[in-house]
Structures are given as structure tokens and as C-alpha cells.
Amino acid sequence: MNKQIVQHITTKYQEQFNAKPILSFAPGRINIIGEHTDYNDGFALPAAIDKGIFAALSITENNLCTVTSLDLEESFQFQLTNLNSIKNGGWKNYVIGVVAEIQKTGKKLSNFNLMISGDIPQGSGLSSSAALENSIVNGLNELLDLKLSKEKMILISQKAEHNYVGVQCGIMDQYASMFGVKGTALLLDCRDLNSTPISIQLHDHSLLLVNSNIQHSLAESAYNNRRKVCEKISKILGIKSLRDANEEQVIKLIDSMNSEDVLKALYVVQENQRVKKAVELLKENNLPELGQLLYQTHKGLKDQYQVSCEELDFLVDFTKNQDSVLGARMMGGGFGGCTLNLIRKDSINQFKNNISKAYLQAFQKECSFYLVHASDGVKIITNNT
Ligand code: ADP
Ligand code: MG
Numbered sequence: 001m002n003k004q005i006v007q008h009i010t011t012k013y014q015e016q017f018n019a020k021p022i023l024s025f026a027p028g029r030i031n032i033i034g035e036h037t038d039y040n041d042g043f044a045l046p047a048a049i050d051k052g053i054f055a056a057l058s059i060t061e062n063n064l065c066t067v068t069s070l071d072l073e074e075s076f077q078f079q080l081t082n083l084n085s086i087k088n089g090g091w092k093n094y095v096i097g098v099v100a101e102i103q104k105t106g107k108k109l110s111n112f113n114l115m116i117s118g119d120i121p122q123g124s125g126l127s128s129s130a131a132l133e134n135s136i137v138n139g140l141n142e143l144l145d146l147k148l149s150k151e152k153m154i155l156i157s158q159k160a161e162h163n164y165v166g167v168q169c170g171i172m173d174q175y176a177s178m179f180g181v182k183g184t185a186l187l188l189d190c191r192d193l194n195s196t197p198i199s200i201q202l203h204d205h206s207l208l209l210v211n212s213n214i215q216h217s218l219a220e221s222a223y224n225n226r227r228k229v230c231e232k233i234s235k236i237l238g239i240k241s242l243r244d245a246n247e248e249q250v251i252k253l254i255d256s257m258n259s260e261d262v263l264k265a266l267y268v269v270q271e272n273q274r275v276k277k278a279v280e281l282l283k284e285n286n287l288p289e290l291g292q293l294l295y296q297t298h299k300g301l302k303d304q305y306q307v308s309c310e311e312l313d314f315l316v317d318f319t320k321n322q323d324s325v326l327g328a329r330m331m332g333g334g335f336g337g338c339t340l341n342l343i344r345k346d347s348i349n350q351f352k353n354n355i356s357k358a359y360l361q362a363f364q365k366e367c368s369f370y371l372v373h374a375s376d377g378v379k380i381i382t383n384n385t
Contacts, residue, residue: 001025001050002119006381009056009117012070017113019058023381024139027052028126029176030207030340030372031331032185032200032282033297034275036305038170039227040234040268041191041243043275046172047200047374048180053118053128054381055135057143060111067095070117080109085164094129097160098136105156107146114139121368123215125332129165130173133157138178138378150378151193154178168224180377187279191243198279200374205287205326208343209370210355212311214336223333226264226305233257233265242268260306267304271297291327291342295320298329307334314362315339318355325351338370 006023013021027048034044060066068075069091076092083100085093095114103109116135120128137153140146148156154174161169171190179186184197234241236257237249242265250265274293281290298316302308312330316339319325324347331340343351352369359367 001381005054005117005119009054009070009115012068012117013056013058013113013115016068016115017058017060017066019060019113021056021058021113021115022139022143024055024057024135024142024378025052025381026055026131026134026138026177026378027180027375028120028128028131029173029180030126030209030374031172031176032207032340033278033293033329034172034188034271035297035301035329035331036226036307036333037243037268037271037275038172038188038190039168040170040230040272041241042268042272044172044188044190045185045198045275045278046176046188047185048176048377049126049372050375051118051120051126051370051372052177053116053120053131053135055139056115057112057139059143060113062111062113065099065111065113067092067114068116070115071122080111091132093164094132094160095136097164098133098156099140100164101156101159102137102140102146102148104159105148105152107144107148109140109144112140112143121211121370123337124211125216125330125334125337126209126370127173127177127332129161129167129169130157130177133160134174134177134378138380142380150178166224168227176377178377180375182376183374185282185374187275191241198282200282201285202287202342203285204345205342206345206348207372208341208348208351209331209338209372210315210341211338211368211370212309212315212336212359213365213367214309214311216333216336222307222335226307229261229264230268233261243272245269263304264306267300270300287326287342291325294327294329294340294342301330301334305334309335311336311359311363311365312339315355315359315367318358322347322351322354324348
């Protein structure tokens with residue numbers, strides 16, 4: 001845990017609000033495989049990481065709530081009795097959304113002050129958004145003794161994003177951030193929200209993220225459109241969601257439908273199969289084949305689902321000539337953000353040098369790196385954590 005942030009946010013909170021806050025932490029997440037499957041009731045293999053967002057909170061006697069993002073150096077206020085999303089409100093709508101969705105469950109809130117700060121890059125596919133939502137709902141749950149279960153809290157976070165931010169996200173991000181278990185990835189069934197922890201034993205390999213530093217904007221991107229395409233095809237097939245489709249069923253549609261849409265649906269069906277295969281490979285410790293699966297997923301996201309971009313393709317293609325990398329793929333919603341790389345530990349520095357030079361030359365842009373470890377989900381920070 002980032003002790004510096006804990007210290008900094010506690011000090012700043014005292015300065016602004018003259019009170020001692022409780023601290024809630026929610027991590028971001030990686031996803032080993034299973035991209036764009038969650039809103040299709042499918043499977044994914046995410047893990048919480050050791051980076052995330054801290055929310056500091058205390059009750060106030062004021063008749064409104066004040067919220068500050070230390071990272072964005074912005075503050076705003078709202079009244080609990082008058083909660084609406086703000087036009088072009090950006091991060092504020094995540095906060096308003098969580099508070100409003102808690103109220104919709106019938107829970108009574110009292111006025112509070114909130115400060116947030118984190119060490120997770122925003123808009124990079126590590127789900128700073130779910131970390132933000134979960135840190136707030138978990139913090140309010142503790143502060144006001146709301147007695148919300150973790151299952152309820154992730155649905156509140158997801159609905160905040162749907163109804164107040166406008167991103168029709170699946171549940172994977174909120175789930176992984178809430179339920180993460182150290183040293184494991186969660187084989188998540190997004191239909192019934194059950195998960196099985198799968199131990200990640202990479203031995204002489206690590207998971208390294210390379211950030212393209214191209215920030216995606218999911219709300220404005222084609223994310224909601226992809227979801228619509230999937231729903232349309234499910235309807236045509238007469239099934240609840242693409243989770244229930246098989247390859248033959250989808251391929252048959254090719255004569256009667258827009259072939260780009262059919263390819264997208266086919267991607268989802270194949271990606272669900274890859275998740276199950278990846279779990280077997282992890283159990284057998286077959287990292288080379290797992291790496292190949294990551295490349296297959298990238299190809300599917302690029303050519304079939306069409307959510308990659310030039311920079312991400314470059315970062316993935318570059319690894320194919322690096323002996324130390326077993327596999328790589330873009331991770332998250334797409335159109336920017338990070339690639340996930342399965343890389344031999346002893347070559348990380350060399351690899352970083354090689355890929356940064358090449359990326360700089362190709363795009364006149366720096367890439368950045370994060371070594372990530374599967375970690376526990378949300379927590380309340382006490383003096384002895
Ligand atoms: P991702 O979840 O992949 O990081 P999103 O676009 O879904 O990308 O979410 C990023 C948004 O979450 C930011 O644009 C911002 O509105 C909000 N956010 C994330 N971290 C913070 C933070 N520390 N302070 C304020 N807002 C944040
Ligand atoms: Mg997000």
C-alpha cells in the first residue's frame with residue numbers, strides 16, 4: 001500500500017476539513033484474459049492490483065457535502081436532497097452517481113466531506129473509475145454503518161457509471177476491485193457473479209504493463225456501441241446474451257447480416273473459450289501457451305472487435321521479436337491505455353529500454369511501465385494496516 005498517499009491525504013484532509021477521516025482503499029485491476037465479455041454475461045480472469053484510490057471521509061454538521069480530488073486539484077459541493085449528474089462533470093459524476101445510487105437502495109445518508117487521491121493512471125485500462133466508485137461506496141458504508149454487502153456495493157458502483165457517467169460498463173472492474181484475493185486471479189462468471197480464485201504462479205515471469213499514454217475516453221468511445229451490437233445479435237439468435245451462443249450459430253449469420261457485426265459477436269464467443277483455456281494453462285503452468293492466447297486475444301480485439309489503436313498494436317507487435325516476452329495484448333476497454341505483457345523477469349530492464357526507444361521513435365511519445373501484483377480487494381485502512 002502506498003503509505004505516502006495515506007500520509008498526504010490524511011494531512012490534507014485535516015487542513016481542509018479540520019477533522020480526522022476514516023480511510024477506504026479500493027484497488028484498480030488487471031485482466032489476464034476475457035475482454036469485453038463481462039457485459040455479455042461471459043467469463044473473465046481479472047485480479048486486483050497494488051495500486052488504487054484512497055477515499056478519506058468524515059461526517060459534517062454542514063448542510064451540504066464537499067468533495068475534493070487531490071489529484072485533479074478540484075473541489076465541488078452538493079446537497080443530498082438534490083442529486084443530478086452535471087453536464088461535462090467528468091469525475092464529479094462518479095461521486096454523485098455513487099451517492100445517488102446508495103440513496104436509491106433506501107439507505108439514509110448524512111452530510112459528509114470526502115477527499116480522494118490515488119496512484120493509478122486514469123483512463124489507462126486499469127479501472128481507476130471502478131476504484132474511485134468502490135472506494136467511495138465502501139467508505140460511506142463504513143462511515144455511516146450502512147450495512148451494504150459487497151455484492152450490493154459493486155452494483156451501486158456499476159449503476160453510478162451507467163446512470164450518472166453514461167458508460168454502460170459490465171461488472172468485471174467493480175467485482176475485481178471489491179473481491180480481489182492476493183496472489184490470484186478470479187475466474188469470474190459474469191452471469192451469476194460467482195468467482196473462483198486461480199493461483200497465479202508465474203515463477204521466473206512477471207506481468208508488466210506498458211502504458212501507451214494514449215488516454216481513452218470510454219464514454220465518448222465506441223464502448224456503448226459495441227454493447228449494442230452484442231445485444232442486437234443476441235436478440236436475432238433468440239438468446240439472452242452472447243454467453244449462450246456458439247461459433248456455428250454466429251457464423252451462420254454472415255450471409256444475412258453486416259459482417260463486421262458478426263465478427264464482433266464471434267470474437268466474444270471465442271474470447272469466452274479462451275478464458276477457460278487460460279485457466280487450464282495456468283493450472284498446468286504452461287506459460288508459453290498462455291502467452292499465445294494473449295496474442296490471439298489481441299488479434300481478436302484488433303481485427304474482429306475493432307477496439308485497438310495504432311499505438312497499442314505497435315506495442316504488442318514489438319514484443320513478437322523479443323524472446324523474453326511470451327505474450328502480450330491490449331487490456332481494458334480499448335482505444336488506448338495499457339498492454340499486458342507476460343515477460344521473463346531477468347529481461348525486464350532490457351525490454352523496457354528497447355520498447356521505449358522504439359515507441360518514441362514511432363510516435364514521438366513516451367510509454368510508461370508498471371509491474372503489477374495480484375492483490376487484495378477493497379479495505380478500510382486502520383492504524384495497523
Ligand atoms: P479507467 O477506468 O480505465 O481508468 P475511465 O475512463 O473508465 O478509465 O475512468 C477514468 C475517469 O475516472 C477519469 O477521467 C476521472 O473522471 C475518474 N478518476 C479516476 N481517478 C480519479 C482521481 N484520482 N480523482 C478524480 N477522478 C478520478
Ligand atoms: Mg473505467
